[in-house]
Amino acid sequence: MRKVRRELAAAGAGLAGDRVVAVGSTARILVAAIGRALRGADCADLGQVGPTSRFFGAPDPVRRAVAVRSAGRAALTPAQAAEVDAARVAQWFVDQYPSGRYPGVLLGSPHGAAAHLAVALGVPWLPAGFEMVAHWSKGSVDRPRAALDHGAALAGRLLAGNPDLHVRQVHCPASRGALAGATVALAGRWRGLPGAYRRFLAERLEPGAPVVVLRDARTWPVFDAADGHSFQVGCPASGLDPVDFHPDSHALRQVLRSAGGDGAHWEPPEISTPPGIAEHxxxxxxxxxxxxxxxxxxxxxxxxxxxxxxxxxxxxxxxxRRWLRAAGKTGDRLVVECGRLLDPWQVLRAGLVPYWCENATRRCVDQAEWWLAGSEPFSSVDVLPEPPGVRSPALAGLPQWLAIAGFGRRRRALDRASARGYPVTSVPTRRATEVLRGQPYDLPTPAPIGVADALAALRDGGAQHGLLVC
Structure with missing residues (x-):
């Protein structure tokens, strides 16, 4: 029976990309947001209100139970893991972009600033991988070895029908909370250029259009479980360091308690290889x-x-900022986005300068503060902190987010809906659209930046931040 399912998937009859790619995952949100922006539309239809948004005042066990039930409805079953067709997922990403030819293309790691860069260039972005979430019915947030065993079986089913993937399993209670004990997070990374991408590059790029690959260079300790399957405990997006996931770590004990676990059971697999590239x-x-x-x-x-x-x-x-000013605009109004709370089209429509925080960790907010402190002052600063839905010692508090808004000379705004119930509630992507729609229009939008000019500007301005452009 399993063989029949694989043959069907190979013929294009597997699960639809919309069902495979994890709801709320960065790659999914970015492709949706960029595709809409290239059509001249915003993200008003993106994201449903999460279940925990109605329970932010409830006890932690109640909120955890609600989040787990909700995640279980969207997660893949073990049988469905065998029906995943990575080629169909690639085609689903491609199909979200409007028809026509483009002056270039971005590919690679997910990053919110890449969405704004793509829209400024007038080009699409295609991810080098995608995230999946699968059921773990007898899971436990504090048993990473058991997570590895369960994930290995799922990875085997995935890889049997998709040998062109590498599956990275991530067990991170710091970023996923109780969900790390009820579901398994799997990042499928293509080990070659998918056929749908090849066709897109050949048919949809203008003559001579350049190709740009964006690479997340962060590393993390990795356990090579099997050919095509690797495992990591924790992740860079947690805001913690690898040493914080050691059994003796005080931070880990805090994380596990907030997720309903017990540090006494924490026994991660031994890492015998040097750190490898992280999940993105x-x-x-x-x-x-x-x-x-x-x-x-x-x-x-x-x-x-x-x-x-x-x-x-x-x-x-x-x-x-330079692009807006060259077009005769002020370039003095900043929006600080976070996680899924972004809308490239509304940013462009209002003539705003976007700064994207990967998440609500203190490390990300610290870096935003340092950048603001070294930048020419902005007349207005709007801040959209995405509540992560979990508690962690690595998270920034609301006072730190307020300090970010405080850099505005005349306008200082922290979104109240995002702050209500922070950090344990959730808000949909469209919340960013609702906030940014309140910004005054600044039309017409500037002419797109040429790829060569953008790369030169990133090379010059990014060197001081460690960005390598070649």
């Missing part, structure tokens, strides 16, 4: 596939290597 990195074979295609097609290929999310966020914000 780009597989070397994917990179090689893009390079080979560009060489055969006679296209220029460029790389943007990102050491930390803040490096690209700062460089892109500086680029937007």
């Amino acid at each position: 990195g780009v597989e070397s074979d994917f990179d090689s596939g893009v390079r080979q295609w560009a060489t055969r097609a006679g296209r220029s290929l460029h790389q943007i290597v990102v050491p930390t999310p803040a490096a690209l966020s700062a460089a892109t914000a500086d680029l937007y």
Whole structure:
């Protein structure tokens, strides 16, 4: 029976990409937001209000139970894992972009600033991988070895029908809370350029249009579980360091208690290999596939290597400011976005400078503060802190977010809906649209930036942040 399902998936009859790619995952949100912006539309239809938004005043066990039930309804079953067709997922990403030809393309790691960069260039962004969430019915947030065993079985089903994937399993109670004990997070990374992407590059790019690969260069301790399947405990987006996931870590005990676990059971697998690229990195074979295609097609290929999310966020914000001013606009109004709370079209429509925080961790907010402190002052600063829905010692408090807004000379605004119930509630992506729609219009929008000009500006402005553009 399993063989029949794989054959159906290979023929394009597997699960739809909309069902496979995790709801709320960064790649999914970015493709949806960029596709809409390239059509001249905002993100008003993105995201439903999460279940915990109605229970932010409830005890932690109640909120955890609600979140787990909600996640279970969207997670893949073990049988469905065998029906995943990565080729169909790639086609689903491609199909979200409007028809026509483009002056370039971005590919690679997910990053909110890449969405703003893509819209400024008038080009699409295609991810080098996608996130999935699968059921773990007898799971426990404090048993990473059991998570590895369960994930290995799921990865085996996935890889049997998708040998062109590498599956990275991430067990991170700091970023996922109780969900890490009820579901398994799997990041599928292409080990080559998918056929749908090849067709898109060949048919939808203008003659001579360049190709740009964005690479998240962060590393993390990785356990190579099997060929094509690797496992990591924790992740860079948690705001913690690898040492914080050691059994003796005080931070880990805090995280596990808030997620309903017990630090006494925490026994991660031994890491015997040097740290590898983290879950949002780009597989070397994917990179090689893009390079080979560009060489055969006679296209220029460029790389943007990102050491930390803040490096690209700062460089892109500086680029937007110069771009807006060159078009006769002030470039003095800033919006600080966070996580899923972004809307590239409304940012462009209002003539705003966007700075994107990967999440609500103290580390991300610290870096935003440092960038603001070293920048020419902004007349207004609007802040959209995305509540992560979990508690963690690594999270920034509301006073720190208020300090970010305090950099505005005349307007200082922290979104109240996002702050209500922070950090344990949730808000949909469309909340960013609702807030940004209140900004005054600043039309017409500037003419798109040329790819070569944008890369030169990122190279000059990003060097001080460690950004490598080549």
